[in-house]
Structure formats: structure tokens, C-alpha cells
């Protein structure tokens with residue numbers, strides 16, 4: 001077991017009205033899982049994912065990573081985000097000022113790796129994702145699919161236990177979309193990399209080994 | 224500095240056009256450079272004033288003044304005795320017996336107070352360094368007059384000047400009796416110390432003695448030292464060796480408090496002008512605020528990747544810090560230029576009767592350069608840190624969501 005979220009509650013105060021988004025959602029991720037979360041727009045998928053990723057704190061409920069209960073507000077949350085978790089967002093969120101390679105190096109540098117070690121690892125990963133000819137390009141010189149692959153490489157840089165992705169292909173055309181899904185599947189099969197992916201794409205969700213639907217604030221396994 | 228910070232710092236330096244020479248920094252740099260320039264110029268000029276004043280005081284005054292206690296003058300015999308004691312000491316550069324007294328200088332209907340001096344040995348006398356016009360030698364019937372005194376009395380070389388010494392011991396029903404003597408001006412004395420330049424008259428010692436109606440002897444012995452700062456020690460020793468028969472007064476007694484005051488004013492000016500840098504700091508605060516807004520995505524990414532908020536803050540601090548340090552250095556160069564211009568300009572002159580000296584000069588001191596650099600840098604860095612507090616409060620969630 002890599003990650004376990006139990007009975008997660010989360011609500012937002014919107015002017016005078018309280019929106020209860022998550023009402024006891026639970027999820028368990030095991031090594032090698034490729035989990036997809038689907039659900040209607042605005043049902044709280046992103047909220048759930050950010051809570052799993054220690055980017056947001058739940059109102060109630062417990063989060064366990066690698067057997068340890070973690071408070072996302074604690075100082076250790078940074079270390080877990082850096083070492084054990086990788087993120088891919090719908091928009092690519094690459095740093096515009098930095099080349100593809102430099103972007104991938106960031107998590108390694110944050111971990112404390114030397115620049116040469118980080119560079120070596122970044123090149124390996126970008127090569128694996130078929131971007132060895134794009135190392136020194138800046139994000140605005142890359143196609144959407146390429147940018148998303150760089151994001152994927154960056155998420156994988158520190159060999160995380162789990163990669164969290166929020167609609168990673170939501171912004172891509174079908175061709176690029178299936179290219180990225182292909183990569184994800186390969187990583188899962190070849191390297192046993194675990195994923196939790198929020199997606200609207202039911203076809204893609206079919207490739208997952210577990211599918212959950214979020215509705216009325218709880219997660220139900222549907223496949 | 225951790226790996227991430229080092230990496231970004233290198234990145235900023237390697238691609239300055241993308242990160243450092245940006246338009247959003249222009250006003251910040253301008254503000255810093257201007258305020259630091261004024262601060263440095265103020266300090267340079269005040270430093271110049273302080274050094275100038277001290278140099279003038281020490282050059283044109285005796286470092287140690289020896290005068291009689293019980294009588295009007297030091298007789299020839301005592302004078303020789305004192306000189307021999309003085310010259311036994313190391314570090315004494317000269318000792319000159321002289322006659323000195325206040326009297327009146329008159330020409331036509333104008334009368335001014337003057338300070339008459341007659342040196343035993345004109346050839347060794349230090350007034351010779353300050354003759355701005357005319358000759359240094361004085362023969363009988365000739366006189367050297369301070370620059371401003373001559374100016375006030377509208378005199379120049381070749382004119383005649385009458386000295387009057389009122390005899391207070393001979394007041395009668397007919398009024399005050401005074402001894403007068405007429406002299407031809409042969410030289411103009413100008414040392415730069417206003418008080419001296421508007422009062423000094425120097426004539427032959429024997430003629431001075433006649434005018435003042437004094438017996439053979441001297442009213443003072445002026446001692447100069449190689450190191451004037453040691454005057455109090457020499458003074459104490461001398462007083463003891465002379466069995467306290469004479470008053471021995473080091474220059475510090477008169478002038479130290481003045482110099483201290485000037486020094487204090489210098490630092491006061493410094494503190495005052497430092498506030499200008501703080502005002503420039505307001506620009507810095509808004510510039511940093513703008514960059515943070517501009518870079519929220521970057522902050523969110525780094526946060527997501529697990530960088531500590533402290534680290535993220537430092538990245539911004541370095542980036543703006545580099546710009547600020549460059550601006551401070553530009554400001555210091557500008558300050559140097561400004562002080563140079565002030566020295567060279569002829570429009571504004573110091574009022575000698577208020578400030579003792581009438582010329583503005585600047586002095587570049589290494590200490591002052593460092594003090595300005597560090598104070599400005601620290602002040603600016605404090606201003607940089609203020610808006611960076613926002614970073615800790617930022618909700619990554621909100622940033623990421625904003626793009627949906």
C-alpha cells in the first residue's frame with residue numbers, strides 16, 4: 001500500500017453558503033496501480049486529488065503515505081511532495097524561463113542532488129519519453145503534447161511512489177492525447193509506476209486497472 | 224544556499240536579459256541609484272569638510288601652546304630653557320617663540336580687530352606656507368595681512384595699514400592713549416581657516432614688541448608635533464618637566480569639541496540621507512510585489528515540486544537582490560560624480576564666517592564607501608523581504624485553479 005485516504009471531508013465557504021464537496025471519500029492506492037477518477041464537472045475531483053497530493057488540507061479524514069499518517073500543513077509535507085509524489089496538471093505548468101531539461105531537473109535539485117546528477121537523470125527521462133532532441137527547447141518552443149511529456153518527466157524525476165495527474169490530456173488534441181496515454185501505460189507496465197489520474201476521457205479510463213467515480217462527495221469503484 | 228537556489232542564481236546571472244535587465248526594475252534602480260548617490264555625495268563632502276577642517280586647524284595652529292602664568296612674557300633665558308627641553312623629545316617638528324596680541328587695524332575710517340604676530344625666527348615660521356600673494360620675508364616697516372582682513376579694509380599689496388594698540392594702563396582725562404605704527408603691506412596670508420584669514424597680521428618681532436610695549440621676551444611658544452594626535456601626552460609631559468611654571472595647552476583643548484561636533488554632524492547627515500534610501504525602498508516593495516504577481520505560476524510549480532517557501536522566497540530575494548546591489552553600486556558611482564561636480568562648481572560657496580572654511584571639497588574614504596554600501600544594501604534587502612511574506616500565505620490551490 002502506497003497511499004491511503006480515509007473518510008476525507010472538505011467544504012468551501014462561498015460568501016454565505018457552505019459547499020460540501022467531499023463527504024467521506026476514501027481511496028487506497030497500491031504499488032503498480034493505474035487508477036482513474038471520473039465524475040461530473042465540479043463534483044470535487046481536483047479537490048480530492050490536491051488533498052491526496054498534500055497541496056490542500058482536508059477538513060476531516062486521514063491521509064497515510066507509506067504507512068505514515070501525514071498532515072499536509074506540516075513541514076514534512078514538502079519532503080513528501082518532493083520525494084514520494086509527482087504531479088501533472090491539465091495546463092502544463094512548466095517554468096517558461098527554463099528549458100525542458102532545466103524544468104525536469106527542478107525536483108532533483110530541490111531534493112539536493114548536484115547539478116550534474118540532476119542533468120543526467122533529466123536527460124535519461126526525456127530520452128525515455130522520446131524528447132532527447134528537445135532538451136534545450138523552452139516551453140513555448142514545444143507542442144502541447146511535448147510540453148505534457150516534459151511535465152510527466154518532471155513528475156517522474158525523483159522516482160516517486162505515486163504520480164497524480166489532473167486531466168493530463170484535457171487540453172490536447174486526440175492524437176497527442178493518445179500519445180500521452182500511451183506513455184502513461186508504458187510507464188505503468190514497464191516501470192510499475194503507480195498513477196492516480198482524474199479524467200473525463202472514458203475511453204482512456206478503460207485502460208486503468210481501477211476506475212472510481214466521484215459523486216455526492218464519495219468515491220465509488222466502477223471498474 | 225541549497226542546490227535549487229544556486230541553480231537559479233546561476234540562471235539569473237547567465238541570462239540577465241530575461242531576469243535582471245527588465246523594464247519593471249527601471250524605476251526601482253533609478254530610485255536606489257539616486258538616493259544612494261545623494262547619500263554618498265553628502266558623506267563624501269562632509270568627510271572632505273571634516274578632513275579639511277582638521278588639517279587646517281592642525282596646520283595653522285600650534286599643536287601645543289606654551290605661555291607664561293605669572294608674567295606678561297617669557298624672557299629670553301626661560302625661552303631657551305623651554306626650547307632645549309622641547310627639542311630633547313622625539314616627534315617634535317618645530318618650536319617657535321613669538322609675540323602675539325589682539326589690537327586694532329585701521330585704514331581711513333575703517334577699524335577692524337586684528338591678531339598681531341611676530342615670530343622670533345621668520346625663516347622657520349609656518350605662516351610662510353600660506354602666503355597667497357606677495358613675499359614671505361618681512362623687513363622692518365613691512366607687514367603681512369590676512370586675506371579677508373585685507374578684503375574688508377579694501378587693501379592690497381603696497382598699501383599702508385595702521386596698527387593701534389590701546390594702552391589700558393594710561394587712560395586719562397583726554398581719553399585712551401594708544402600706540403600706533405604704520406606698515407606697508409607686502410604679503411597676503413590665506414590658510415583657508417576663515418577666523419585666521421580675517422584677523423592675522425604678521426610683522427617683524429622687534430616692531431611688534433615696540434608696539435605692544437613689551438620687554439625683551441615672548442608671549443608664547445608654539446610647538447608643532449609630527450603626530451598632532453599625541454599632543455595631550457606631550458603636553459602633560461612638558462608641563463611636568465617645566466615644573467608647571469608655564470601654561471601648556473594642547474590644541475585639542477580648543478578644537479577637539481569642534482571636530483567632534485563636525486564628526487557627529489557627518490553621521491547625522493548620513494542617518495538623515497539614509498531615509499532617502501528607505502523612500503527608494505518603497506519602489507522596491509512595489510517592484511517585488513509586481514514580480515510576485517507576475518510569477519505566481521512559478522511559485523505554484525515550485526511549491527508543488529516540494530520546494531520550501533523559504534527557498535522560494537530566497538529565489539526572489541536573490542533575483543531582486545542582484546538588481547539592487549547593481550543599483551547601489553551605480554548610485555555610489557553617481558555619488559562620486561556628484562561630489563566631484565559640487566567641488567568643481569563655482570556657484571555655491573561655503574560661508575567662511577559660519578563654516579570656518581570657504582571651499583567645498585570631497586574626500587573618498589574606503590570606510591565610507593563600505594558603510595554606504597552595507598547600509599543601503601541592508602535597507603533595500605529589508606524592503607525586498609516585506610512583500611515576500613505574501614509567498615508563504617499564497618494558496619497553491621487557488622493559483623492552479625485560476626487557470627481553469
Ligand SMILES: Nc1ncnc2c1ncn2[C@@H]1O[C@H](COP(=O)(O)OP(=O)(O)OP(=O)(O)O)[C@@H](O)[C@H]1O
Nearest residue numbers: 012013014019021040041042043044045046047048
Ligand atoms: N476556493 C473555493 N471556494 C469556493 N468554492 C470552491 C473553491 N474551490 C472549489 N470550489 C468548488 O468546489 C467544487 C469542486 O471543485 P473541483 O475543482 O474539485 O471540481 P472538479 O470535479 O475538479 O471539476 P472539473 O471537472 O470542472 O475540473 C466546485 O463546485 C467548485 O466551485
Ligand SMILES: [Mg+2]
Nearest residue numbers: 045046047166
Ligand atoms: Mg478539476
